[in-house]
Amino acid sequence: MARASAGARLHFGFCNLSLSHERLYGALGLGLAEPRVVVDAEPAGRVSVEAADGGDAPATDSAVRDDVSGYARTAVDLLGVDGARVAVRESLPRHAGLGSGTQLAAATLAAIAVAHGEEPRVRERAPALGRGGRSGVGVATFEAGGVVLDAGHPTARFTTDRPADGEWTVPPVAARHDVPDDWRFLLVRPDADPGRNGNAEDDAMRTAIERAEPGLADRIGGIVTRRALPAVATGNAERFGAAVAEIGRLNGAWYADEQGGVYRPPVGDVVASLSASASVFGAGQSSWGPTVYGVTDAANADAAAAAGERALDEAGVAGSVAVVRAAEGGARLTD
Numbered sequence: 410m411a412r413a414s415a416g417a418r419l420h421f422g423f424c425n426l427s428l429s430h431e432r433l434y435g436a437l438g439l440g441l442a443e444p445r446v447v448v449d450a451e452p453a454g455r456v457s458v459e460a461a462d463g464g465d466a467p468a469t470d471s472a473v474r475d476d477v478s479g480y481a482r483t484a485v486d487l488l489g490v491d492g493a494r495v496a497v498r499e500s501l502p503r504h505a506g507l508g509s510g511t512q513l514a515a516a517t518l519a520a521i522a523v524a525h526g527e528e529p530r531v532r533e534r535a536p537a538l539g540r541g542g543r544s545g546v547g548v549a550t551f552e553a554g555g556v557v558l559d560a561g562h563p564t565a566r567f568t569t570d571r572p573a574d575g576e577w578t579v580p581p582v583a584a585r586h587d588v589p590d591d592w593r594f595l596l597v598r599p600d601a602d603p604g605r606n607g608n609a610e611d612d613a614m615r616t617a618i619e620r621a622e623p624g625l626a627d628r629i630g631g632i633v634t635r636r637a638l639p640a641v642a643t644g645n646a647e648r649f650g651a652a653v654a655e656i657g658r659l660n661g662a663w664y665a666d667e668q669g670g671v672y673r674p675p676v677g678d679v680v681a682s683l684s685a686s687a688s689v690f691g692a693g694q695s696s697w698g699p700t701v702y703g704v705t706d707a708a709n710a711d712a713a714a715a716a717g718e719r720a721l722d723e724a725g726v727a728g729s730v731a732v733v734r735a736a737e738g739g740a741r742l743t744d
Contacts, residue, residue, distance in 0.1 A: 411524035413516040414447045414499075415740035416440055417507035418550045419594065420696040421653040422660030423543075424633055425626035426618050428564055433618070434543050434580065435561030437633060437656060440550030440736035441594060446512045447498035448477070450520035455492040456481045473500050473513070480517040480538055487534050493521040504603035506695035507596075511547030514538040516740065523744050532579050541579035542572070543614065548579045554736035556641045558584040558633060567618070571611045588735035589644040593710045595689060595703030597717040599675055599728040604697030605668075613667040621663050629659050650691025650704030654684070657693030673698050675724045682720035688712035705732070 417440075424435035458478045474497065481495050495517060501509035518538060519529040532548055535541040541548045545559035559580035605613050632652050640649035661671030670677055676694045679701045683692035688709035695702050701720075705713040710732045717730035 411744045413519040416736040426621035427623035429623040432561040433564045436544035438546030440554035442734040448516040448520040450524040453492045453494040484518040504606045506700035508547045511540045537575040539574040545580035553739040597701040599726045601699040647690045654691030678724035686716035
């Protein structure tokens with residue numbers, strides 16, 4: 410039995426959505442130690458996906474099993490093997506801003522590959538699984554964890570229609586840094602509708618790109634290169650938190666018409682409350698949400714968790730709060 414286990418990821422935003430610049434997208438994000446996706450696989454004559462007895466409830470959800478079934482069939486074709494018996498032991502909340510699709514696809518491919526004694530080659534094969542088309546953060550954190558900036562795509566390749574699966578390459582990693590051991594990340598997940606995905610996400614991104622103000626990209630680029638990356642390289646969590654919060658806010662200006670504001674409701678209220686807490690060095694919306702992240706450290710972890718609970722109360726919504734570490738390296742593959 411082979412196993413692939415990978416942590417969630419945070420997506421702080423893109424460097425550019427304007428067609429006026431040479432490169433499009435260019436995402437900044439970070440790998441988390443938890444929550445995790447865990448997929449087991451063993452060789453079989455055909456593809457089957459089993460419910461995980463005693464596993465987390467999301468892992469036994471029919472939508473998750475349907476996703477895994479599709480990923481597994483594609484993986485078997487890519488690897489040239491007969492089949493696999495797959496079981497999802499843990500999974501991430503779907504469309505919550507934590508990278509559930511890419512991590513589940515990559516883990517399914519990797520588990521089946523290892524079970525058959527093959528190299529997963531996740532970066533090469535992710536496009537055929539429908540992953541890594543815009544952001545390369547999910548694939549990069551699956552590979553090695555850390556804070557990742559990907560290089561985006563040449564703007565000349567942009568088309569209004571979504572390319573077919575496999576007709577792109579995952580953006581290369583432009584910069585990567587390990588995360589200091591004492592940094593922590595607050596995750597506040599309001600009980601809210603899932604974030605944009607599928608055709609709705611494609612339509613929203615296309616509209617945002619057609620309207621994107623190029624000046625925002627210039628501002629974001631300066632924050633990434635002069636504030637965010639130096640902050641993680643020097644281990645300054647306070648400066649890193651302030652930088653990624655500003656990157657997220659500026660990204661939200663691109664999406665305001667699509668999501669009803671700089672942050673999607675009720676995320677804005679949660680971010681505002683967290684931003685007022687001295688224990689949270691910066692807060693924002695991960696991808697399309699509804700997950701809200703906060704940057705903190707080990708000394709402030711308990712106070713940050715209390716700030717998260719308070720933020721949900723002030724926003725008038727239920728939800729969950731956790732404080733987690735960054736991932737130590739990429740996915741864990743065992744046989």
